[in-house]
Amino acid sequence: MRLDLGAIAKAGTSKANQTGGWRNFKPIFHQKKCNSCDLCRIYCPEGCVTMIEKKKYTVDYAYCKGCGICAEECSSSDIEMVVEEK
Amino acid sequence: MTTTTLAAPKEQSCQTLLASGHTACTGCGEALAAKLVLGAAGPNIIVTDATGCLEVFTTRFPQSSWEVPFIHSLFENSAAVASGVEVALKALGRQNEAKVIAQGGDGGTADIGLQALSGMLERGHDILYVCYDNEAYMNTGVQRSGLTPFDCMTTTSPCGELSWGNKHNKKDMPSIAAAHGIPYVATASVAFPKDIENKVKKALSITGPKYMQIHSPCPLGWRSNPQLTIKVAKLAVQTGLYPVFEMENGKVTKVRKITTPKTPVEEYLKIQGRFAHLFKSPKGKEEIQKIQEIADRNIEKYGLA
Amino acid sequence: MSTTFIEGSIAVAKTVAVSRPHVISAYPITPQTHIVEHLSELVANGELKSEFVNVESEHSAASVVLGSSATGARTYTATTSQGFLLMIEVLFNIAGMRLPVVMTCVNRAVSAPINIWNDQQDSMTARDSGWIQLYAEDNQEASDMHLQAFKIAENKDIMLPVMVCMDGFVLTHSFDPVELISQEQVDKFLPPFKPEYYLTPKNPLTFGTLVGPDGYMETRYFIEKTMHASLQVISDVAADFHNQFGRFQGGLIDTYKVEDASLVLVAMGSIIGTIKDIVDELRAKGQKVGVLKVRSYRPFPKDEIYKALNHVKEIAVLEKAVSLGYGGILVNEIKSVFYGKPKTPKINGFILGLGGRDITVDTIHQTIKETVKASSEEKFIGLNEALIGGK
Numbered sequence A: 001m002r003l004d005l006g007a008i009a010k011a012g013t014s015k016a017n018q019t020g021g022w023r024n025f026k027p028i029f030h031q032k033k034c035n036s037c038d039l040c041r042i043y044c045p046e047g048c049v050t051m052i053e054k055k056k057y058t059v060d061y062a063y064c065k066g067c068g069i070c071a072e073e074c075s076s077s078d079i080e081m082v083v084e085e086k
Numbered sequence B: 001m002t003t004t005t006l007a008a009p010k011e012q013s014c015q016t017l018l019a020s021g022h023t024a025c026t027g028c029g030e031a032l033a034a035k036l037v038l039g040a041a042g043p044n045i046i047v048t049d050a051t052g053c054l055e056v057f058t059t060r061f062p063q064s065s066w067e068v069p070f071i072h073s074l075f076e077n078s079a080a081v082a083s084g085v086e087v088a089l090k091a092l093g094r095q096n097e098a099k100v101i102a103q104g105g106d107g108g109t110a111d112i113g114l115q116a117l118s119g120m121l122e123r124g125h126d127i128l129y130v131c132y133d134n135e136a137y138m139n140t141g142v143q144r145s146g147l148t149p150f151d152c153m154t155t156t157s158p159c160g161e162l163s164w165g166n167k168h169n170k171k172d173m174p175s176i177a178a179a180h181g182i183p184y185v186a187t188a189s190v191a192f193p194k195d196i197e198n199k200v201k202k203a204l205s206i207t208g209p210k211y212m213q214i215h216s217p218c219p220l221g222w223r224s225n226p227q228l229t230i231k232v233a234k235l236a237v238q239t240g241l242y243p244v245f246e247m248e249n250g251k252v253t254k255v256r257k258i259t260t261p262k263t264p265v266e267e268y269l270k271i272q273g274r275f276a277h278l279f280k281s282p283k284g285k286e287e288i289q290k291i292q293e294i295a296d297r298n299i300e301k302y303g304l305a
Numbered sequence C: 001m002s003t004t005f006i007e008g009s010i011a012v013a014k015t016v017a018v019s020r021p022h023v024i025s026a027y028p029i030t031p032q033t034h035i036v037e038h039l040s041e042l043v044a045n046g047e048l049k050s051e052f053v054n055v056e057s058e059h060s061a062a063s064v065v066l067g068s069s070a071t072g073a074r075t076y077t078a079t080t081s082q083g084f085l086l087m088i089e090v091l092f093n094i095a096g097m098r099l100p101v102v103m104t105c106v107n108r109a110v111s112a113p114i115n116i117w118n119d120q121q122d123s124m125t126a127r128d129s130g131w132i133q134l135y136a137e138d139n140q141e142a143s144d145m146h147l148q149a150f151k152i153a154e155n156k157d158i159m160l161p162v163m164v165c166m167d168g169f170v171l172t173h174s175f176d177p178v179e180l181i182s183q184e185q186v187d188k189f190l191p192p193f194k195p196e197y198y199l200t201p202k203n204p205l206t207f208g209t210l211v212g213p214d215g216y217m218e219t220r221y222f223i224e225k226t227m228h229a230s231l232q233v234i235s236d237v238a239a240d241f242h243n244q245f246g247r248f249q250g251g252l253i254d255t256y257k258v259e260d261a262s263l264v265l266v267a268m269g270s271i272i273g274t275i276k277d278i279v280d281e282l283r284a285k286g287q288k289v290g291v292l293k294v295r296s297y298r299p300f301p302k303d304e305i306y307k308a309l310n311h312v313k314e315i316a317v318l319e320k321a322v323s324l325g326y327g328g329i330l331v332n333e334i335k336s337v338f339y340g341k342p343k344t345p346k347i348n349g350f351i352l353g354l355g356g357r358d359i360t361v362d363t364i365h366q367t368i369k370e371t372v373k374a375s376s377e378e379k380f381i382g383l384n385e386a387l388i389g390g391k
């Protein structure tokens, strides 16, 4: 990062900014009916859903803003939005 | 509508070239669209971007969400900056190092940046231009743009005694781009990620200027539920209001068919606050009918049904 | 090196060509056209291996070189007047991004009313943009200055764009003997451009970030600091040039018969030549006059000017631009040089030559007479009394 040379920033450094704090609702991945359609991962605007293995997904709550897209689009209704406990 | 998976599990470790921690609003379609474009293009690219939401929510110094080389200059010059990048790679003998992707919002593309884009298309640069179409100037607080749809309420096209919102029809940018005689033009929607992936890959395999316009819902500006971003985007396509197609060498070569019977535009309009005024009085019905006619014309023109 | 009787624009184009720019982008506007036409000819003939991008506006010309420069290319553009004004948004951007673009600002009046003739209003309007601005006295200097400009701009401690300002028509369209430098010699003077940071997937950096109240001010501070550092670099590069090519047209400033002068005329650009002739004439009559040429206007060499002029009793500043609602621009900067100093000379300012108005020997004589006679004042000189209804 070079503020002195035109404010150049390093790649991918926004990861330092944990947007999880924005969340009002939290997606719970039950992982019971998951059929690995992958839509949660593909559609997440934060890129914070990861597939660990087939039918096993994890959310990085450090970044998840709780938009609910994953829950809405999940093809097996296996994701539930619950109120975030703060 | 079914969508197939985007990436093989192997790619999980670096699953996105748009890093988390960006500050887009919750459920932002533009953030999703950019993530999908980068994912399809891969790391060997150089991207430019116009001023707008995408640039603002990804590049707050000292942080950046871009895992690929990125440059933002101004609102109206993304295409010209990309032209400079492309010729520099050539002049330096580095043309195999990266493909060039220029990006802009609908305002940065169809309005203030149209001239620079036209120059880029006309000069034949080997660049893919991607317009993230959220149908208004979102970054400055939802003012109308040339791509704002008819009767849509924005902060500069409010509804009132004498107004139903935006008086003008959405500018036909894909045709304008195609009229430059470029090899490839495509529209797409965040609702269909596999389609975006295919189109980006196809575009990048073609030498010369390419134009792609991706419908990207903005929950803030559209006053839609963030959770419904994909649903809203799908309805735009299903109603015929956002035709998804490909044009090769000036001719429409492929369209995404809508499921029949067609979905009435009300289904799309009623879940967005930007059209709420149309549902408040009987006269609004006539306006909705006009919007239905726009959709029907699209269905007819592109053979969507 | 060979001396050729050549048009100013062509001399500049040829010098730019031997500077080996990777990318040139420009949009035509009188009187800049001959420069870029010649460059595109050189490219078309295969004599110059550059990408020449014909854009649809000056805004895009500047944006193209911005993008190219950020990709690691040596870049050049040229414009004037309206084109310059259309570029201004990008010019600030180029400087803010610390890209060492070199451009020629052919100096021309700005509209309205539209006027294609010379004054220096265009470049003066961008004096706060973060570009180094150098003003050429004659075509030899204009030509040599471009070579120096690349070297200054690309200095790793500077990394700021440089604008070479040359008077439209007066210089661009006049034929003069100019010594052109050979490719071989240029290659010895100007090393290849190797920026520390550039756009490449090998090191994917983000250029053009958004900087908030927590850091924006520092970006300005860094440019200001670099501008100060560039004072030394501009002098050094002029000295290097002198060593290698035997020509010296001044570093930050140039002086002529100033050492023992009691009255000095201060100006920038081609008018310096005319003033020198008058100085010779008056010296012959025993009048102790001299001339100071401001060669580097940004950064503004306050110390050098003070050192050169602190013994002088009277100063007349002649300038071809005006800050409407304030008056002369250069004159007030010259005045500021003496602020807080023990002795302040009488400083008079004259706005002249706007929109190509002839600057005659009489006009310049008049500025001297008025300076000697009047108490400190600033005024337009060379107005047509018939058009303004008397005084």
Ligand SMILES: Cc1ncc(C[n+]2csc(CCOP(=O)(O)OP(=O)(O)O)c2C)c(N)n1
Residues within 6 Å of the ligand: B030, B050, B051, B052, B053, B054, B075, B076, B104, B105, B106, B107, B108, B109, B132, B134, B135, B136, B137, B138, B139, B140, B145
């Ligand atoms: C020359 C100029 N005019 C106006 C602006 C203010 N401005 C910044 S972003 C923007 C709107 C961006 O709209 P769009 O291109 O649609 O992108 P979005 O934010 O919607 O993604 C405007 C008007 C500017 N930065 N520069």
Ligand code: SF4
Residues within 6 Å of the ligand: A027, A040, A043, A044, A045, A046, A047, A048, A049, A059, A063, A064, A065, A066, A067, A068, A069, A070, A071
């Ligand atoms: S709620 Fe939204 S941000 Fe969180 S994981 Fe689901 S899609 Fe991603």
Ligand code: SF4
Residues within 6 Å of the ligand: B023, B024, B025, B026, B027, B028, B029, B030, B031, B053, B054, B057, B134, B138, B139, B217, B218, B219, B220, B221
């Ligand atoms: S205003 Fe709209 S486009 Fe901008 S970040 Fe928010 S949701 Fe995305």
Ligand SMILES: [Mg+2]
Residues within 6 Å of the ligand: B105, B106, B107, B132, B133, B134, B135, B136, B137, B138, B145
């Ligand atoms: Mg927009």
